[in-house]
Amino acid sequence: MNRIITLTTDFGTRDGFVGAIKGVILSINPRALIVDITHDIEPQNIRHAAFVIAASAAYYPPKTIHVVVVDPGVGTTRQPIVANARGMFFVAPANGVLALVMPRDSNTQTFLLNESKYWLREISNTFHGRDIFAPVAAHISLGVPLTDLGELIDLKSEPDWFPKIGTHRNGEQVGQIIHVDRFGNLITNFSAETLDAAKSKPMIKIAGRQLRGLKQTYADGARGELIALINSFGLMEIAIRDGNAAQELQARVGTPVTIL
Amino acid sequence: MNRIITLTTDFGTRDGFVGAIKGVILSINPRALIVDITHDIEPQNIRHAAFVIAASAAYYPPKTIHVVVVDPGVGTTRQPIVANARGMFFVAPANGVLALVMPRDSNTQTFLLNESKYWLREISNTFHGRDIFAPVAAHISLGVPLTDLGELIDLKSEPDWFPKIGTHRNGEQVGQIIHVDRFGNLITNFSAETLDAAKSKPMIKIAGRQLRGLKQTYADGARGELIALINSFGLMEIAIRDGNAAQELQARVGTPVTIL
Amino acid sequence: MNRIITLTTDFGTRDGFVGAIKGVILSINPRALIVDITHDIEPQNIRHAAFVIAASAAYYPPKTIHVVVVDPGVGTTRQPIVANARGMFFVAPANGVLALVMPRDSNTQTFLLNESKYWLREISNTFHGRDIFAPVAAHISLGVPLTDLGELIDLKSEPDWFPKIGTHRNGEQVGQIIHVDRFGNLITNFSAETLDAAKSKPMIKIAGRQLRGLKQTYADGARGELIALINSFGLMEIAIRDGNAAQELQARVGTPVTIL
Numbered sequence: 206m207n208r209i210i211t212l213t214t215d216f217g218t219r220d221g222f223v224g225a226i227k228g229v230i231l232s233i234n235p236r237a238l239i240v241d242i243t244h245d246i247e248p249q250n251i252r253h254a255a256f257v258i259a260a261s262a263a264y265y266p267p268k269t270i271h272v273v274v275v276d277p278g279v280g281t282t283r284q285p286i287v288a289n290a291r292g293m294f295f296v297a298p299a300n301g302v303l304a305l306v307m308p309r310d311s312n313t314q315t316f317l318l319n320e321s322k323y324w325l326r327e328i329s330n331t332f333h334g335r336d337i338f339a340p341v342a343a344h345i346s347l348g349v350p351l352t353d354l355g356e357l358i359d360l361k362s363e364p365d366w367f368p369k370i371g372t373h374r375n376g377e378q379v380g381q382i383i384h385v386d387r388f389g390n391l392i393t394n395f396s397a398e399t400l401d402a403a404k405s406k407p408m409i410k411i412a413g414r415q416l417r418g419l420k421q422t423y424a425d426g427a428r429g430e431l432i433a434l435i436n437s438f439g440l441m442e443i444a445i446r447d448g449n450a451a452q453e454l455q456a457r458v459g460t461p462v463t464i465l
Numbered sequence: 466m467n468r469i470i471t472l473t474t475d476f477g478t479r480d481g482f483v484g485a486i487k488g489v490i491l492s493i494n495p496r497a498l499i500v501d502i503t504h505d506i507e508p509q510n511i512r513h514a515a516f517v518i519a520a521s522a523a524y525y526p527p528k529t530i531h532v533v534v535v536d537p538g539v540g541t542t543r544q545p546i547v548a549n550a551r552g553m554f555f556v557a558p559a560n561g562v563l564a565l566v567m568p569r570d571s572n573t574q575t576f577l578l579n580e581s582k583y584w585l586r587e588i589s590n591t592f593h594g595r596d597i598f599a600p601v602a603a604h605i606s607l608g609v610p611l612t613d614l615g616e617l618i619d620l621k622s623e624p625d626w627f628p629k630i631g632t633h634r635n636g637e638q639v640g641q642i643i644h645v646d647r648f649g650n651l652i653t654n655f656s657a658e659t660l661d662a663a664k665s666k667p668m669i670k671i672a673g674r675q676l677r678g679l680k681q682t683y684a685d686g687a688r689g690e691l692i693a694l695i696n697s698f699g700l701m702e703i704a705i706r707d708g709n710a711a712q713e714l715q716a717r718v719g720t721p722v723t724i725l
Numbered sequence: 726m727n728r729i730i731t732l733t734t735d736f737g738t739r740d741g742f743v744g745a746i747k748g749v750i751l752s753i754n755p756r757a758l759i760v761d762i763t764h765d766i767e768p769q770n771i772r773h774a775a776f777v778i779a780a781s782a783a784y785y786p787p788k789t790i791h792v793v794v795v796d797p798g799v800g801t802t803r804q805p806i807v808a809n810a811r812g813m814f815f816v817a818p819a820n821g822v823l824a825l826v827m828p829r830d831s832n833t834q835t836f837l838l839n840e841s842k843y844w845l846r847e848i849s850n851t852f853h854g855r856d857i858f859a860p861v862a863a864h865i866s867l868g869v870p871l872t873d874l875g876e877l878i879d880l881k882s883e884p885d886w887f888p889k890i891g892t893h894r895n896g897e898q899v900g901q902i903i904h905v906d907r908f909g910n911l912i913t914n915f916s917a918e919t920l921d922a923a924k925s926k927p928m929i930k931i932a933g934r935q936l937r938g939l940k941q942t943y944a945d946g947a948r949g950e951l952i953a954l955i956n957s958f959g960l961m962e963i964a965i966r967d968g969n970a971a972q973e974l975q976a977r978v979g980t981p982v983t984i985l
Contacts, residue, residue, distance in 0.1 A: 207755075209751055209755070211744065211747075211748075213744070216647075217505070217647045218501070218502070218503035218504070218505050219503060219505045219506070219507075219513075219517070219646075219647055220517065220520070220644070220646040220647055221502070221503075221516065221517040221518070221519075221520030221521045221698075222520075223502070223503070224471065224473070224500075224502035224503065224517065224518075224520065224521025224522075224524075225520060225521050225523075225524045226524075227471075227500050227502070227521075227524075228471075228521055228522070228523070228524030228525035228526075228529075229524045231469055231498075231500070231525060231526055231529075232524060232525060232526045235467075235469070235526055238751075239500070240744075240747050240751070240759070241501070241738070241761070242738070242741070242743070242744035242747070243738035243739060243741075243743070243744065244738070245737070245738050245739045246739070247739075248647070248648060253739075256741065257739070257740065257741040257744065258741070258744075259741075260740070260741030260742075260744065260745060261741045261744025261745050261747075261748055262744075262748070263745075263748075264744075264745045264746075264747075264748030264749045264752060264855070265748035265751060265752060266748075266751055266752045266755055269748075269751075278684070279682070279683075280681070280682030280683065280684055281682065281684045329696070329697035330681050330682040330694070330697075331682060331683060331694070331696055331697045332696075332697030335524070335697065336697070384740070386739075386740040387736075387737045387739055387740055387768070388768060421800065421850050422799070422800030422801065422850040422851060423799075423800065423851060424798070424800055424801045434850070434851070435849075436849070436851055436852075437849035437850075437851045437852030437855065437856070438741075476907075477765070477907045478761070478762070478763035478764070478765050479763060479765045479766070479767075479773075479777070479906075479907055480777065480780070480904070480906040480907055481762070481763075481776065481777040481778070481779075481780030481781045481958075482780075483762070483763070484731065484733070484760075484762035484763065484777065484778075484780065484781025484782075484784075485780060485781050485783075485784045486784075487731075487760050487762070487781075487784075488731075488781055488782070488783070488784030488785035488786075488789075489784045491729055491758075491760070491785060491786055491789075492784060492785060492786045495727075495729070495786055499760070501761070508907070508908060538944070539942070539943075540941070540942030540943065540944055541942070541944045589955075589956070589957035590941050590942040590954070590957075591942060591943060591954070591956055591957045592956075592957030595784070595957065596957070
């Protein structure tokens with residue numbers, strides 16, 4: 206059984222929330238291997254968490270247990286779930302944080318977490334990360350089958366903001382920025398495959414600016430030049446060599462990007 | 466023997482202090498399981514550290530070793546100690562960082578760390594986290610009994626700032642803010658038990674504002690409403706739905722709160 | 726075989742880069758013990774990384790594998806290397822990040838990483854931390870000898886900025902600030918040994934200010950006093966008691982410091 210449990214949260218580390226979550230996991234399974242992916246998701250930013258877990262999860266071994274807790278609806282009717290997708294387990298609130306790791310047409314199985322015997326004995330209204338998600342992950346790492354944790358449900362995995370690619374009459378494809386990284390680079394939802402199918406030197410438009418073709422690496426741009434490249438996650442990224450594209454273009458998550 | 470050693474410090478991670486502490490522990494016990502609780506305690510803020518370790522420690526398995534290093538008096542006469550409390554071990558300077566985890570009337574045993582053979586060979590004047598606390602924790606994880614580490618002492622565990630609850634002539638109980646979390650929520654020293662003993666709908670006053678009764682969850686408040694609830698640590702918390710209570714009320718650690 | 730792999734990067738944790746790196750390591754060696762030294766190196770600041778790994782590495786057990794990824798030249802001709810120095814392994818780009826851990830006259834062996842079978846199958850142009858450095862470190866932790874990873878090279882380990890100590894005609898020794906810590910303390914390249922060889926009460930000059938002699942500890946200074954002491958890394962440090970020396974002196978990495 207895989208002992209790896211990753212954590213992706215918006216708790217920061219200055220309040221003791223993460224310390225408590227780790228303690229709960231280790232109290233149930235002292236052999237669990239806890240891996241911090243991040244606790245620096247922007248507070249309550251579901252899209253941010255969705256990107257980070259999608260960028261990370263693919264690299265983990267089979268049966269890794271990923272806990273993703275960005276949970277603005279904690280204590281309300283949003284559902285706590287565990288999903289079996291891509292050979293791994295994802296424990297999270299059903300609020301869209303898993304939208305980018307669970308392909309729509311996949312064999313993903315999703316279970317509603319409603320068996321309270323795998324939770325802490327007392328459940329607060331404000332901290333299900335500690336009280337439900339952490340103990341459930343620890344029990345999975347001990348071999349509890351998902352079918353014991355709750356009932357199979359049919360989950361619409363695609364939230365409103367799910368980044369689709371549309372096509373204009375003139376043939377332009379319309380995507381959007383799905384993440385702004387710490388350097389201000391703008392990551393789009395155009396994949397390398399989409400671009401391969403397009404022209405070899407696409408015309409790219411964003412925020413009133415346009416540029417043609419893709420660079421191989423940041424260093425191929427001139428200092429201060431606006432460039433596009435396929436980034437390490439296989440997605441088209443807009444960057445400024447030695448600069449901050451998000452600031453200069455006043456672009457953010459959701460800003461449209463078109464290619465022709 | 467429990468191999469779990471948690472770290473709670475104000476070192477940040479940008480200077481190599483934490484990297485050194487982890488290396489010292491692993492050099493003494495390569496099988497130690499190091500758990501980061503936080504390195505983001507506000508520099509030299511003892512009350513902040515006292516809250517975070519209290520909020521986290523309760524969830525760890527018996528015999529966990531908690532290292533807490535916020536140590537403005539390093540190199541002076543403040544005493545390095547290890548305490549056996551709640552079935553766990555706490556390694557720290559005796560400056561109040563353990564005030565909230567060590568109940569006054571408990572069976573806590575405290576030892577002065579004065580056996581230098583369990584320290585690094587060279588002791589700096591400015592970094593006992595690496596030179597004393599880390600190696601002592603590692604030796605405990607290898608099974609060294611506390612009695613070998615130094616002599617039993619009688620430690621007044623309650624610092625000046627220890628948050629007591631007083632009572633006014635009119636029956637009002639007077640507590641205070643003991644922590645401000647990253648969302649600006651104000652955590653008081655009124656426990657759920659204290660409030661149970663009070664009226665069912667207490668009148669709460671803070672910073673010139675008042676409110677009546679407790680909500681179950683943040684979502685029960687209207688947008689922008691000042692609310693009180695029992696938080697996930699079992700303490701009364703003052704919050705603003707979708708807002709920052711600390712900013713709006715100009716409240717901070719130590720700000721008085723009354724209930725009637 | 727040592728299973729400890731430390732990580733020192735400038736990736737932060739908000740973008741999923743670190744999550745991916747950890748997954749790659751654990752997919753190759755699920756028994757690896759990953760230790761976060763820091764992900765908060767200032768973006769692309771090679772000197773900052775060089776200081777932090779030098780301050781940390783000495784405390785780790787033999788055969789520890791240190792991965793240091795601050796890599797502004799990723800995708801260009803800068804060489805990926807592994808060095809065997811001080812009985813440990815350092816996996817990094819050859820851009821100076823290892824300058825302070827690899828003594829010039831040592832028995833250090835350096836290998837160019839050019840055996841792609843120990844890398845991920847697909848190599849991006851922008852993220853060799855995940856695609857080359859992480860898998861190489863994981864393979865070393867499984868026992869792959871360095872000679873299998875690439876060819877022995879002769880690496881000039883000393884970058885332009887390497888902090889040397891010069892001597893003026895009047896006998897003054899000229900060093901510099903090599904790191905500013907989170908408290909604003911200024912760490913110089915004068916070691917305790919250099920100072921032992923100097924006068925017992927050296928005259929120290931920095932940024933138009935001067936002071937005489939060394940204190941034992943921060944607490945020996947008066948409030949607001951500019952002091953010098955030997956810090957926990959064995960280097961002379963300039964500090965202001967209860968203040969921020971970097972701000973008050975407008976000093977930074979590279980600022981000259983003289984002693985006489």
